Amino acid sequence: MKLLEEVQLKLVSSLKGKDLLTLLDYTSEEVQDLVKLATKLKVLTKAGKCPKLLEGKTLGMLFEKHSTRTRISFEVGMNQLGGKAMFMHSRDLQIGRGEPISDTGKVLSGYLDAIMIRANSHEMVKELAEHATIPVINGLTDIYHPCQALADLETIAENKVELKGLKVAFVGDGNNVAHSLVVACAHVGMNIAVATPPGYECNAEIIAKAQEIAKANGSTVTVTNDPIEAVTDADVIYTDVWTSMGQEEESAKRLVDFKDYQINDALVAHAKPNYMFLHCLPAHREEEVASSVIDGPNSFVFEQAENRLHAQKAVLVSLLA
Ligand code: CP
Ligand code: NVA
Numbered sequence: 001m002k003l004l005e006e007v008q009l010k011l012v013s014s015l016k017g018k019d020l021l022t023l024l025d026y027t028s029e030e031v032q033d034l035v036k037l038a039t040k041l042k043v044l045t046k047a048g049k050c051p052k053l054l055e056g057k058t059l060g061m062l063f064e065k066h067s068t069r070t071r072i073s074f075e076v077g078m079n080q081l082g083g084k085a086m087f088m089h090s091r092d093l094q095i096g097r098g099e100p101i102s103d104t105g106k107v108l109s110g111y112l113d114a115i116m117i118r119a120n121s122h123e124m125v126k127e128l129a130e131h132a133t134i135p136v137i138n139g140l141t142d143i144y145h146p147c148q149a150l151a152d153l154e155t156i157a158e159n160k161v162e163l164k165g166l167k168v169a170f171v172g173d174g175n176n177v178a179h180s181l182v183v184a185c186a187h188v189g190m191n192i193a194v195a196t197p198p199g200y201e202c203n204a205e206i207i208a209k210a211q212e213i214a215k216a217n218g219s220t221v222t223v224t225n226d227p228i229e230a231v232t233d234a235d236v237i238y239t240d241v242w243t244s245m246g247q248e249e250e251s252a253k254r255l256v257d258f259k260d261y262q263i264n265d266a267l268v269a270h271a272k273p274n275y276m277f278l279h280c281l282p283a284h285r286e287e288e289v290a291s292s293v294i295d296g297p298n299s300f301v302f303e304q305a306e307n308r309l310h311a312q313k314a315v316l317v318s319l320l321a
Contacts, residue, residue, distance in 0.1 A: 007040050007043060007044060008040075009037065009040055009041075009044075009051065009317075010033065010036075010037065011037065011317055011318050011321055012030050012033045012034055012037065012314075012318040013318070014027075014030060015030060015034075015315075015318040015319055016318065016319065016320075016321075017135060017319065018135060018319060019129045019135050019136045019137070019138075019319075020135070020136075020137045020138055020146055020147070020315055020319065021122075021125060021126060021129055021136065021138050021144070021146070022138065022143075022144045022146055022180070022183065023144075023146045023149060023150075023180060023183045023184055023187060024183055024206070024209055024210075024213075026187070027187075028186075028187040028188070028213065028216070028217055031150070031153070031184065031187035031188065032187065032188055034150055034311070034314045034315060034318065035150065035153045035154050035157055035188070035311070035314075036157075037314040037317070037318065038150065038151075038154045038307065038310045038311040038313070038314040039154060039157065039158060039310070041310050041313045041314055041317075042154075042307070042309075042310035045080055045309075045310065045313075050080040050081065050313070051081070051317075052081060052082030053081050053082065053317045053320075053321040054078060054081035054082050054083035054113075054316060054317065054320055054321060055082035055083065056082075056083070057078075057081075057083040057084070057113040057114070057320055058078075058083060058084045058085070058086060058111070058112050058113055059074065059078050059083065059084070059085045059086070059112065059113065059114050059115070059116055059316070060085075060086050060088060060108055060111070060112040060114070060115045060116070061074055061075065061085055061086065061087050061088060061115075061116045061117075061139070062088045062089075062090060062093070062115060062116070062117045062118070062119075063087070063088070063089050063090065063117075063118045063139075064089075064090045064117075064118060064119050064120050065118050065119075065120065065140070065245045065246070066245065067118055067139070067140075068281075068282070069280075069281065069305050069308050070116075070118060070139045070140065070147065070308070071087065073308040073309040073312055074116050074139070074312055075087065076309060077309050077310075077312050077313045077316060078316065080309075080313065081313060081316060081317060083113075083316075086112075101124055101127050101128050101131070102127060102128075102130070102131040103131075104128070105127075105128045105129075105130075105131035105132035105136075106131050106132070106133075108132065108134075109132045109133040109134045112134060113134055113135075113320055114134050114135040114136070114137060114316070114319060114320055115128065115132060115134060115135075115136050115137070116136075116137040116138075116139045117136060117137070117138065117139055118139040118140045118141075119140075119141050120141070120142060120246060121141065121142060122138075122141035122142055122143040122144060124141075125138055125141050135319040135320065137312075137315065137316075137319070140176060141176060142176060142246070143176055143179055143203065143206075144176050144179055144180045145176045145177050145179075145180045145280070146180045146183075146184075147308065147311065147312050147315065148177055148180060148181075148280045148308070149177075149180035149181050149183065149184035150184065150311040150312075150314070150315065151304060151305075151307040151308040151310075151311040151312075152181060152184060152238070152278060152280075152304060152307075153184050153185075153188060153311075154307045154310065154311050155276075155278065155300055155303055155304040155307050156168075156190075156235075156236055156276065156278075158303075158307075159276060159300060159303075160235065160276075163188040163189065163190050164188065164189035164190065164217075164218070164219070165189065165190070165191070165218075165219070166190045166191070166235040166236065167190070167191045167192075167193065167233060167234045167235050167236070168181070168185050168190050168191065168192040168193070168234065168235065168236040168237075168238060169192075169193050169194075169195065169227075169230040169231045169234040169236070169237050169238065169271070170182070170192060170193070170194045170195070170230070170238045170239070171194075171195045171196075171227045171230055171231065171237065171238070171239050171261050171263060171267070172195075172196065172239040172240050172241075172242060172258065172261055172288055173196060173200050173240060173241070173242055173244065173254075173258070174194060174196045174200050174201045174202035174203070175240060175244050176244065177240040177280050178194060178196075178202055178240065179202055179203060179206050181238060182194060182202060182206065182207065182210045182221055183206065183209070183210045183213065185210075185214070185219070185221070186210040186211070186213035186214035186217060186219065186221055187213055187217065188217065189214070189217035189218050189219045190219055191214075191219045191220045191221075191222075192210075192214075192219075192220075192221050192222070193222045193223075193224060193229070193230040193231075193234070194207075194221075194222070194223045194224070194230065195223075195224050195225065195226055195227040195229065195230035195231075195261065196223070196225065196261070197225065197257045197258055197260070197261060198225050199257070200257065200258075201223060202223065207221060207223060227260065227261050227267055228267065228270055231267055231268065231270045231271050232270045232271070233270075233271065233272060234270075234271040234272065234275055235271075235272055235274075235275055235276065236275060236276045236277075236278060237263055237267075237268060237271055237275055237276070237277050237278070238277075238278045238279065239261075239263050239279055239288045239289055240279065240280055240288065241282070241283070241284055241287070241288060242254045242255065242257075242258040242261075242284075242287060242288050255287070258287075258288070261288070262286075262287070262288060262289065262290060263277065263288065263289045263290065263293050263294075264289075264290035264292070264293060265290060265292055265293065268293055268298070274298070275298055276298060276299075276300050277289075277293055277294065277296070277298045277299040277300065277301070278300060278301060278304050279294060279299075279301045279304075280304075281301055281304075281305055283301070
């Protein structure tokens with residue numbers, strides 16, 4: 001690692017003033033540069049030298065759903081950068097009583113410098129971004145979780161020699177986390193294989209778009225219903241909960257449908273011996289992942305959770321500084 005004095009911060013200046021709704025809207029170079037910037041900000045932060053690039057700026061954080069990592073890491077990240085963050089739950093705002101999201105976006109743009117939103121519907125976030133005149137950052141929707149995927153890339157990059165050419169296996173639900181991971185892997189030239197039960201596949205349009213990006217970066221995006229096929233020779237194994245927020249009424253059926261997709265010792269035996277296990281968290285031990293794996297020596301889940309802080313700081317400074 002370079003001496004601190006030599007750490008040159010290169011903001012991703014092409015992103016200034018933009019939104020982060022999905023990594024499909026960013027170029028591969030922008031994604032790769034954000035990951036490098038995240039690691040530099042991590043080094044500086046750990047040395048007590050996080051640059052105060054966002055002094056006087058306020059991030060509004062609007063939540064329709066629960067959160068531990070996203071809420072806390074965005075708030076702490078803004079503090080470390082010299083700015084402030086404000087938590088808002090939709091039920092406390094007038095949107096909870098029917099004020100249009102378009103009006104809310106215009107009003108909040110007069111007070112804040114950026115909005116981070118965790119919402120049920122991606123369409124609603126798009127509408128907010130259309131009407132807000134400040135950057136809108138997606139903190140998870142029904143379709144995407146781009147901030148998570150940037151932290152995932154950072155975690156792999158910090159633990160492997162090179163991202164390009166690695167094989168990532170995502171096993172589980174073809175959900176928001178899977179979609180953003182697929183796009184993120186494509187942007188950095190990692191091969192990704194997604195194994196889902198029949199009926200729980202990723203959105204075909206997102207896969208097709210990711211395949212195009214991957215092709216340009218010399219990698220592949222493949223989908224299968226066979227977890228062993230996905231995990232064979234993998235450098236990284238990733239899973240997420242079988243029942244996402246808002247799907248609770250399907251939980252009993254999902255427990256049955258996903259039972260052969262658990263990440264356990266038998267399945268990981270097909271991966272490379274030095275595979276990394278990742279999970280966006282929160283996790284359900286003995287459902288999507290065995291305790292022996294998530295609490296075992298190949299698990300990087302807490303480092304991954306910490307990296308949300310630094311990856312999001314890379315986004316915040318590039319959009320706002
Ligand atoms: N991974 C993630 O987004 O966690 P939270 O739901 O706790 O924010
Ligand atoms: N897929 C999960 C991710 C939580 C961070 C959900 O949407 O609930």
